[in-house]
Amino acid sequence: MAEHQHTNIQSGDACCTPDQNTANKNTSTQSNQAESESGINKEWLSSIASFILLVSGLILDNWIQPSWFESTFRFTWYAVAYLPVGLPVLFKGVRIAFRGDVFTEFILMSIATLGAFYIGEYPEGVAVMLFYAVGELFQNAAVNKAKRSIKALMDVRPDTAIVFRNNKYEEVDPTNVVVGETIQVKVGERVPLDGEMLSEGSSFNTAALTGESKPTTIELGEKVLAGMINEQKVVEVKVTKLFNESSLARILMLVQNATGRKAKTELFIRKFARVYTPIVVFLALALTLLPYFFVDNYVFNDWLYRALIFLVISCPCALVVAIPLGYFGGIGAGSRNGILFKGSNYLDLMTRVDTIVMDKTGTLTKGVFKVQSVATKIDEGKWIPHVAALEEQSTHPIAKAITEYADKNPHEKLKIDNLEEIKGHGLKGTVDGKEILAGNARLFEKFGIILPNEVHDNADTIVIAAINNEYVGHVIIADELKEDSKAAIESMHRAGLRTVMLSGDKQAVADKVAKALAIDLAYGNLLPEHKVMRVEEIKAGKKAPIAFVGDGINDAPVLAISDVGIAMGGLGSDAAIETADVVIQTDQPSKIVTAIKIGKATNQIVWQNIALAFGVKVIVMALGAGGLATMWEAVFADVGVALLAILNAVRIQRMRF
Numbered sequence: 001m002a003e004h005q006h007t008n009i010q011s012g013d014a015c016c017t018p019d020q021n022t023a024n025k026n027t028s029t030q031s032n033q034a035e036s037e038s039g040i041n042k043e044w045l046s047s048i049a050s051f052i053l054l055v056s057g058l059i060l061d062n063w064i065q066p067s068w069f070e071s072t073f074r075f076t077w078y079a080v081a082y083l084p085v086g087l088p089v090l091f092k093g094v095r096i097a098f099r100g101d102v103f104t105e106f107i108l109m110s111i112a113t114l115g116a117f118y119i120g121e122y123p124e125g126v127a128v129m130l131f132y133a134v135g136e137l138f139q140n141a142a143v144n145k146a147k148r149s150i151k152a153l154m155d156v157r158p159d160t161a162i163v164f165r166n167n168k169y170e171e172v173d174p175t176n177v178v179v180g181e182t183i184q185v186k187v188g189e190r191v192p193l194d195g196e197m198l199s200e201g202s203s204f205n206t207a208a209l210t211g212e213s214k215p216t217t218i219e220l221g222e223k224v225l226a227g228m229i230n231e232q233k234v235v236e237v238k239v240t241k242l243f244n245e246s247s248l249a250r251i252l253m254l255v256q257n258a259t260g261r262k263a264k265t266e267l268f269i270r271k272f273a274r275v276y277t278p279i280v281v282f283l284a285l286a287l288t289l290l291p292y293f294f295v296d297n298y299v300f301n302d303w304l305y306r307a308l309i310f311l312v313i314s315c316p317c318a319l320v321v322a323i324p325l326g327y328f329g330g331i332g333a334g335s336r337n338g339i340l341f342k343g344s345n346y347l348d349l350m351t352r353v354d355t356i357v358m359d360k361t362g363t364l365t366k367g368v369f370k371v372q373s374v375a376t377k378i379d380e381g382k383w384i385p386h387v388a389a390l391e392e393q394s395t396h397p398i399a400k401a402i403t404e405y406a407d408k409n410p411h412e413k414l415k416i417d418n419l420e421e422i423k424g425h426g427l428k429g430t431v432d433g434k435e436i437l438a439g440n441a442r443l444f445e446k447f448g449i450i451l452p453n454e455v456h457d458n459a460d461t462i463v464i465a466a467i468n469n470e471y472v473g474h475v476i477i478a479d480e481l482k483e484d485s486k487a488a489i490e491s492m493h494r495a496g497l498r499t500v501m502l503s504g505d506k507q508a509v510a511d512k513v514a515k516a517l518a519i520d521l522a523y524g525n526l527l528p529e530h531k532v533m534r535v536e537e538i539k540a541g542k543k544a545p546i547a548f549v550g551d552g553i554n555d556a557p558v559l560a561i562s563d564v565g566i567a568m569g570g571l572g573s574d575a576a577i578e579t580a581d582v583v584i585q586t587d588q589p590s591k592i593v594t595a596i597k598i599g600k601a602t603n604q605i606v607w608q609n610i611a612l613a614f615g616v617k618v619i620v621m622a623l624g625a626g627g628l629a630t631m632w633e634a635v636f637a638d639v640g641v642a643l644l645a646i647l648n649a650v651r652i653q654r655m656r657f
Contacts, residue, residue, distance in 0.1 A: 046084035047133050053081030054126045061123065078122035085126075085133040086113060103278040105315045111281070112311040116631065119301045119308075124631040128312055131639040161192035164236075174243045181239050185230045194246045195224050195237035205229040280314035287625055305631070309624035312634040313617055323606050326649040330602030333652050338586040339595050340569070346581045349564050350599030354544040356492055356592060357535055359558075360503035360513055361397065362551035363568055364488075364589060365479040369401035369461070375454065376473035381409070383472045387438045387465045389414040390427045401477050402463060422446070424504065424527035426463075437466040440506070442525070444471070461505055481516065488589035489517045495593055500538060502531045502558075531558045539563070549584075549592060551576055566592060597657045605652055609645040616641045 057077050093106030109132055116125030161174040164182040174192040177183065182198065185191050191204075201219040206228050215231055218224055224237050226246035284307040292298045327344035334341045341347055361367050374380055388406030391399035393416065417430040425446060426439015437443060441464065444451055449466055455474055464474040492499050501522040503510040510524030523534055535558050539546055545563030548555075559565030559579040567580030568587045577583055584591045620637045623629035629637075 043133065043137055046088075047130060047137065050081050050085045050126065050130050050133070053077065054123060054130060057081060057126075058123055075117075075122065078126050079117075081126045082113070082117075082122075082129060086110075086129040089129060089132065103274075103281055105277070108277065108281070108311050108315050111284075112308045112631075115304060115308045115311075119305055121305065121631065124635070127632065128635050131635050134639070162186075177239055177243065179239055179242060183237050183239060184234060185237060186234050187230055187232065189230055191224055191226050191228045191230065191237065193226050193237075193239050193243055194241040195239045197222050197224050197235065198238050199233075199235040202230055202232040202235045205231055276314075276316060280311065284308075284310045284314075302627075306625055306627055309629060309631050309634045310621055312631060313620045313624060313629075313638050315638055316613075323609055323649075325646060326602055326606045326609060326652070329605075329649055329652040330598055333598050333601075333655065333657070334595065337591065337594055337598070337657055338584065338588075339591055339598065340583040340585065341595075342581050342583070344602075346564055347599040347602045349545050350547070350582070350596050351603045352545050353497070353547045353564060353596065355498040355500060355538060355542070355546040357500045357502060357538060357546060357548045357558075357562070358519075358589070359531075359548075359550035359555050360501055360505065360510065361479060363549050364485045364501065364513065364517065365481050367397045367479065367551070369397045369477045369479050371401055371405040371475055372460070372478045373476045374405075374473065375476070378472050380473070383465050383467060384409075384475075385414055386431045386434070386436045386467065387463070387475070389416050389431055390419070390429050390436055390438050391463075393419055393429075394421070394427065397479075398461065398463060398477055402475060405475070434467050435469065437469075438463055440464065461509055481513070482587075482589060484588050484590040486517050488592060489519055491590065491593045493518070495596065497593075497596075502526055502534055528555075528557060531555070532561060535562055547582075547592070549589070551587075566595070594657045598652075601652055601655055601657070605648055609648055612645055612648070613641055 057074075060077075061074075089106050090110050093104060093110045096104050096106060109128060113125040113128045116122070116128065159174075160171050161177050162169050162184040163172050163177050164170075164184065165172075169184050177193055183192065183195065197218050197220055199220065201217060201222075203215045203217050204224070206216050206225075216228075218228075223240075226243075287310055288300070288304050288307040291303050292300075324344075327347060330347045331341050331344065334347075358364055374384070376383070384402075384406050388403050391402045393399075414431050419427070419429040421427055422439065422443060425443035426437065429436050437447065437449070440462075441451060441455065444464060444466065447466075447469060449469055449471055451464065451471055455462065455464060455471075461477045461479065462474045463477065465472050489499055499519045499521070501510060501514055501517075501519045503513070503522070503524045504526055505524055507522075507524035510522040513519075514522035526534065535546070535548055539562075547564040547566055548558050548562035549566040549568070550556075550559055551568035555567075555576050556579045559567060559576060559581075564582060565580040566582045566584060567576040569577050569583035569585045582595055584595070616637055620629055620634060624634055
């Protein structure tokens with residue numbers, strides 16, 4: 001049972017690749033579902049048949065007791081009751097044994113039940129397998145419940161895309177749409193591919209991607225993601241990514257791979273079960289044979305019966321099924337809350353984090369910059385278009401703010417020559433034979449250009465401009481804090497977490513944001529390599545893991561070296577999302593504490609199951625070895641512990657975080 005379930009947990013139902021043919025996907029899904037339902041029905045029918053025969057046999061045994069219900073006929077009756085539930089386990093045990101894994105729970109059950117038949121305890125032999133089979137069915141149901149929130153993601157992949165080709169709209173497979181084509185999305189339909197809004201705008205349900213039911217309004221030119229549902233009017237979208245590179249496909253891939261990275265507790269239990277099972281087999285053998293040398297009235301069948309009880313209760317089913325199920329439930333709970341854990345090991349790590357290090361732009365702030373004012377030494381029209389021409393070559397939000405500001409005033413598009421990006425400083429290029437510089441104060445220090453005091457004293461984000469090594473003016477740009485940033489920092493402090501902010505902006509800007517949010521420590525003027533150094537300094541000498549939260553491509557190195565890398569997935573760069581260990585699809589910093597709460601709840605449930613399984617098993621094993629427990633009690637204890645552990649594991653699916 002445990003091996004079968006564990007395989008299901010790892011593979012899940014989300015096993016197909018995001019870019020496979022949609023028609024095949026539907027056929028395969030329906031076929032698998034039909035096979036699954038058919039298998040479950042057969043298993044239930046087998047268990048019901050076995051139960052009816054067992055109860056009938058017990059009635060004949062205990063109440064009617066006719067002379068003909070004896071000997072061979074009695075054996076045959078219980079053998080027929082045994083076969084529907086016992087044969088699958090026997091065959092599975094033999095098949096696995098031939099692959100080299102001899103000591104499994106299937107072998108334990110087989111030895112125990114065949115031994116019961118050998119000593120004439122037919123009803124107990126049937127009962128062991130029957131309750132084992134019923135326990136397996138309940139575990140199947142529990143696993144499917146735990147998978148439900150993740151399986152739901154598979155249902156949000158659009159089957160078709162309406163693409164504009166040959167002067168008309170055609171319905172095609174989304175995998176056949178290429179970048180640059182225009183697709184139409186009607187009201188109530190899911191967006192099939194990532195793209196850019198070509199229409200004036202519409203309202204979209206983003207729950208499939210973010211877990212948030214509140215609709216989002218997307219305007220002309222803004223990003224539209226696959227999986228969103230159009231709620232307002234027919235829109236046109238320009239495709240920017242292939243189907244298998246879309247945000248939805250990326251989420252599916254992350255979830256599919258999530259169970260591949262196991263928590264230390266889970267790995268320990270799996271290793272422990274491999275050692276534990278052969279030990280209990282040899283202990284049972286010793287319990288059968290050793291009393292011969294020490295007990296005067298030794299009866300082989302009596303001691304064999306005790307050993308069989310010992311084997312039944314020692315089966316590690318509750319451990320090897322309910323523990324992975326607990327972690328799987330945690331991953332599912334995260335998905336429902338817009339948090340993707342890339343492995344159960346990160347659920348464990350999140351429980352031990354004591355320091356949260358955050359990037360500023362895009363993590364605590366919206367990353368949506370607007371030009372607030374322009375300070376100029378010469379006519380603004382003589383240098384703003386030049387700076388905008390440089391910034392058009394950059395994808396940074398600050399650069400976008402400047403180009404948008406420049407576009408409000410019509411000007412001739414200028415050609416850039418010798419464009420050079422000076423990492424962490426700014427841009428340099430030639431326009432109409434003039435050398436243009438645009439960037440921060442460090443860029444101008446590098447070129448030895450003297451700046452006025454008002455530039456140095458300004459605590460806002462500014463972009464400074466120079467023509468032919470002479471300062472001509474600067475642009476003051478402001479970013480907004482996210483709505484829940486302050487609440488997020490407060491909840492971190494209530495949880496006893498230390499907060500640190502890293503920023504490429506100057507220290508005055510970093511201090512201003514840190515003060516507004518009550519962040520413990522803030523570092524400004526950091527290049528990407530400086531952020532790495534700061535995180536390494538924070539990690540040095542610490543036993544507890546630290547988490548870093550970022551969203552940009554420049555955050556990828558820091559995400560990689562942190563103990564837990566957390567990426568803002570809604571607007572974050574592909575590099576950050578690929579590198580991170582945990583992805584927050586809602587872009588809300590408050591979800592960081594939610595992720596920690598889910599990790600702690602999962603960890604608590606897993607250890608409750610371990611304590612429950614070991615506690616009950618040790619007690620009943622001792623009673624069985626001492627002849628104080630029957631096989632019926634062993635069966636109920638084993639199945640009961642497994643079911644209690646499973647019910648405890650699925651509790652996380654109903655928790656609110």
